[in-house]
Amino acid sequence: MTDLLWQKTGTRTDERIMRFLAGDDVVLDREFLLCDIEASKAHAGGLANIGILTTGERDALVRELDGLADDFRAGRFVLDDRYEDGHSAIEARLTERLGDAGRKVHTGRSRNDQVLVATRLWLKERLGELSAHCVEAARVCLARAAGEALPLPGYTHLQRAVVSSTALWFAGFAEAFIDDACRARDTRAWIDANPLGTAAGYGVNLPLDRAHTTAALGFARLQVNPVYAQLSRGKFEIAALDALAGALLDLRRLAWDLSLFTTAEFGFVRLPAEYTTGSSIMPNKRNPDAVELMRASYACVAAARTEVEQLLSLPSGYQRDLQLSKGAIFHGFHHGLGALALLPDLLARLEWNAPAMRAAIEPAMYSTDVAIEQAAAGVPFREAYRAAAAAADEAGQGRTPEASLAARTSPGASGDLRLAELNARLREFLP
Known part of the structure; x- marks a missing residue:
């Protein structure tokens, strides 16, 4: 050394x-x-x-x-x-x-403000990548929502509930990832403050040109107080990991859907072959390993956040404990961004099994439509609800999934997806 x-x-x-x-x-x-x-x-x-x-x-x-x-x-x-x-x-x-x-x-500088400013610049880059991945996932979802609206069973409590569609499913995740991109952008703006020149947390007896370093490094503002510069270490990293975790929570739920939908019991989705692997012992198996690891990726980020948080039981001023935060944020972002980077291609190439999805839509799934129609005709809703429940097995007579979806005209529902509104929000992030 x-x-x-x-x-x-x-x-x-x-x-x-x-x-x-x-x-x-x-x-x-x-x-x-x-x-x-x-x-x-x-x-x-x-x-x-x-x-x-x-x-x-x-x-x-x-x-x-x-x-x-x-x-x-x-x-x-x-x-x-x-x-x-x-x-x-x-x-x-x-x-x-x-x-x-x-x-x-x-x-005029310390390794304390060196690591602070380097980490801050690195986090800004990673949050930019996070926003870009979320934007691309949302873009693919909106394109697919506009291009196809295949009937798909909607589930609550993992039980068949109402008629839904692939378009509604894609649009739901599109809006989720747009929100995740917003959160990444807002978090980036929040941490966009220059700590260079605060030295070991108490300033120095030099008139350092901190305005110059702020502009040269592309920071939006100066982080003024040297004590706060040290207090923000860990706090800003947690905020960045929280933004990443929010996107990975959405990815986890999407991956759970695909994990279920690819099973033989559902059979709704076929994944691209590249996203599956074989078994080392069972010749008949193709496993959705990539999707399962996407589902697991939130755990890595949550663990990183917890690791940083647990380091912060500290008084003010720099403490060497904070050295260990670097590994946490690096591993959390490396794994989380790696999972999100694969998502747009997977979403673009997965294939729906329309016959299997249609076959899973049973007559009772139209019961909510029946109850709402009766309520719209003047029947008190609770009375209409009981009547629809009593005749649930006959609720599908004369009905089709397409008609049910078209009649669902509440804003954002299948009959009024408001894709233009979502695309307008997405365009805020596009060049």
Whole structure:
């Protein structure tokens, strides 16, 4: 491991303790390194603005930081156990290449605001990806809702209830994912505040140009108070994970439907072959493994959120406990976004088994239609309800699923899906 940034003369480091302190920071910081580099470029510019660096030193630092980013992307620079973490790797590289200019780059900042700003930039990127995945899933759902309206049994309590349709099913999940995109966008706006320049949580005795770093890094506003910058660590990560979890809750329910609908007992849906796998022992099996893992993905995000939350039983100011939050948010977003990325293609290519769905619609499922029609004709609803219940087995006489769906004209229902309204909301997210 290179010389430690905080090493004091005359002190000895114990390798076992250092391994424990470093944990898997070096591995995790590979995920955040490019964000840390961008923040270092902005910080160098700010230092030049207040005379700590010359313009020549600033330009040299920016040039070397860009080179480090290129080398990292190309695999020519590897963040490994030579370094304590990504922050020390950046400073070691700059010092090696530029000497004193590299040694000056840490002026006025702490690893606390370095990790804060790198994580904040990373979360903004991930929330943008989350919104994009939700938008694409909603787009596919709306296209399919507009293109086909096959009769489909509607269930409550997993019991056959009323006549529904594939269009209503798709439109329901479209609206869910539009809301999820809104939540991702709003959460991104909420955390869009620059903590760089708050140092270890108490500011520094320099007139740091925080307006410069805010603009250079594309933040919407400054996170003003240094104490709050530390208080927000973990709080903002939980908000981002909550936004991701909301989308994965919708994915979980969608995946549950598909898990049921693909069984032989239902037989409503055929999945693309690529989304299924075979059994290692049963030659007859094709299993919906991808759908099942989509269903399970919420658990990974919920676990990540809990892990971060449990770290926050802390007083104000920075505590080393927070180091462990990086792994949680990385693994939560990696798994959650990976599941959502597969969803649009799956939705576009799944096939409905129209005969099987029609065969599952039984006469009693028209009973609600009968009761509502009688109520509309002036019969008190509870009286109409009892009469329809008594004659449930005959409720389907002279009726078809298509007529039932067309008559369902309450706004948003099968006869008035309001797809134009949903498309208008979706267009807010499109270029």
